[in-house]
Structures are given as structure tokens and as C-alpha cells.
Amino acid sequence: AQSVAQPEDQVNVAEGNPLTVKCTYSVSGNPYLFWYVQYPNRGLQFLLKYITGDNLVKGSYGFEAEFNKSQTSFHLKKPSALVSDSALYFCAVITRNSGYALNFGKGTSLLVTP
Amino acid sequence: DTEVTQTPKHLVMGMTNKKSLKCEQHMGHRAMYWYKQKAKKPPELMFVYSYEKLSINESVPSRFSPECPNSSLLNLHLHALQPEDSALYLCASSQDGVGYYEQYFGPGTRLTVT
Numbered sequence: 359a360q361s362v363a364q365p366e367d368q369v370n371v372a373e374g375n376p377l378t379v380k381c382t383y384s385v386s387g388n389p390y391l392f393w394y395v396q397y398p399n400r401g402l403q404f405l406l407k408y409i410t411g412d413n414l415v416k417g418s419y420g421f422e423a424e425f426n427k428s429q430t431s432f433h434l435k436k437p438s439a440l441v442s443d444s445a446l447y448f449c450a451v452i453t454r455n456s457g458y459a460l461n462f463g464k465g466t467s468l469l470v471t472p
Numbered sequence: 473d474t475e476v477t478q479t480p481k482h483l484v485m486g487m488t489n490k491k492s493l494k495c496e497q498h499m500g501h502r503a504m505y506w507y508k509q510k511a512k513k514p515p516e517l518m519f520v521y522s523y524e525k526l527s528i529n530e531s532v533p534s535r536f537s538p539e540c541p542n543s544s545l546l547n548l549h550l551h552a553l554q555p556e557d558s559a560l561y562l563c564a565s566s567q568d569g570v571g572y573y574e575q576y577f578g579p580g581t582r583l584t585v586t
Contacts, residue, residue, distance in 0.1 A: 390572040401476075401562055401577035402515065409572055448514055452572050459505060459528060460575060462514035 360385040360453035362432075364463035371439045371470055379434040379466045381449030390452040391432045392460065393423055397445045408432060419443070439470045475499075476578035478563050484584045487553060493581045495546040495563030504546040505575060506538060507562040515562055521546060553585045 362383045371377045383389050390409055394402040406417025413425045423434045434447060449463040476497045485491050495504065503522045507515035520528035521540040529538075535557075537549040546563055560582050564575040 392574060394577075399582075401478075401579045402564075404574045404576060407574055446512070458503075458566075458572065459517045459520055460515070465512070465514055467512075 360451055360461060362391070362449045362451050362461065362463040364447075364449055364466045366466050367464075368467045368469065371468070373441050373470050373472050374438050377436050377439040377443070377468065377470070379447050379449075379468060381432045381434065381463060383430050383432060383449075383451055385451055385453065389425075389432075391423075391425065392450045392452065393417065393421070393432075393434050394448045394450060394462075395445045396448065396465075402448065405434070439468075441470050441472055444468055444470045476563055476565055476576050478561075478578035478581050480581060481579070482582045482584075484586060485550065485553065486586055487555070489553075490549070490551045492550065493548040493561055493563075493583075495548075495578055496544055497565040497576070497578075498544055499565065499567070499576070500543075501565035501567050501576070502543060503566045503573075504540060505564040505566075506546070506548055507564065507577075509560045509562055509580070511560075519548075550583075553583075555585050558583055558585045 392407045393405040396402045405421050406415050408415050408425045416422045421436050447466050450460040479494045505520050506518040509515040517530050518532045519538045524540045535552050539547040560580040562580045563578045566573040566575045
């Protein structure tokens with residue numbers, strides 16, 4: 359089965375500090391990985407994706423993610439967290455077997471405190 | 473314009489009612505999706521339309537009936553729902569039919585079944 363795992367239910371970080379939200383994947387073949395963010399009572403917003411190419415992917419709102427094939431990881435990072443970054447973050451994988459639909463991790467709640 | 477719109481924002485319906493959710497995008501995308509999301513959980517795929525044809529039905533009960541009248545519009549017809557169907561219903565679209573493309577989500581319709 360093609361899947362992603364987010365090992366942390368919640369991540370707490372102080373404003374101005376770097377943040378990392380973890381994601382590992384388990385897919386056969388090439389992984390096509392995505393990060394989405396969801397603010398309360400809102401739809402999901404696309405942050406970034408890895409399809410092929412550079413392992414460091416830059417996305418919206420200053421976020422970036424590093425694809426690591428040996429560790430099967432795709433962690434989301436930001437050098438300096440903002441209180442407004444507090445939200446629910448989903449890692450996802452697209453698989454051909456699922457008709458190219460997104461298969462999401464369980465989500466990680468990020469809380470940035472002032 | 474990367475906007476997907478959904479109406480209504482909120483819907484309360486009884487178990488004997490018939491109602492419809494509407495989703496619209498004007499980005500020229502040729503794949504459209506319905507997801508169901510329970511609180512604090514990841515979205516779960518319901519249906520995928522590619523070039524206005526239903527390509528995926530994730531074993532969704534027949535009380536949910538999707539319709540894609542044209543490439544910009546996606547409807548979800550609801551009939552005889554159960555209280556456990558209360559959730560946030562998200563619509564999404566992606567370019568050029570299904571593939572390894574990011575999906576753009578609408579804000580969702582918050583459905584409550586009484």
C-alpha cells in the first residue's frame with residue numbers, strides 16, 4: 359500500500375524558532391509527495407510538492423521540505439516560525455493505483471506560541 | 473486565479489431531505505474531486521471525475537450521488553443521509569485530468585444531519 363505517516367500529533371514551537379513537521383512515506387516506485395495546510399474551518403491549501411529533481415523543495419509562505427530517499431522522509435521545515443503558522447498540516451502521496459487521488463497522513467497540529 | 477468555490481458554506485438537513493452541494497472552478501482544470509473530512513482527521517476521498525467522467529467511486533453509499541454537468545462544475549446530491557454523514561465536504565480540482573498534479577481545494581461545506 360502507498361502511504362505516508364506523520365508520527366507527531368502535535369508540534370509546539372516558539373515564534374522565531376525553526377520548525378519541523380515530520381513525514382515518512384512507504385511507496386513502491388517513485389513517490390510523489392505533497393504538503394498541505396489547513397486553518398480552522400477552512401479548506402486545504404497547497405504548500406509544496408516533490409515530483410522529481412532537487413531534494414530541497416521550496417514552497418509557499420517560506421516553507422520548504424527535504425526529500426530524503428534513504429530515510430524515506432519528506433519533512434516540512436521553516437527557518438523562523440510565525441504565530442500565524444499555527445494550523446493543521448497534512449503530508450500526502452499521490453499514487454497511480456488510487457486514481458491519482460491524494461492519500462493523506464493523519465495530520466500534525468502545529469502550535470506556534472508568542 | 474486558483475480559486476475553487478463551494479456553496480453553501482453550511483447546510484443543516486434532516487434525514488429525509490434532499491439537498492445538493494455545489495463546487496465550481498474556472499482554472500480550466502479537468503479533474504475534480506469530492507472528499508469528506510471529519511474533525512481533526514484527514515480528508516477521505518469519495519469521488520474523482522476526469523474529463524467529466526466518473527473515474528473513481530470509493531465505495532460511497534448511494535445516498536451520495538455525484539454529478540459533473542460540465543468541466544467547471546461539480547455537484548454532490550444528498551438524499552436520506554444519516555447523522556454520521558455530518559462532516560466537512562471538500563471539493564478539489566487539478567489540471568489536465570488526473571496525474572501527479574497538486575489539487576486546489578475549496579473552503580468546504582459544513583454539513584450537519586439531524
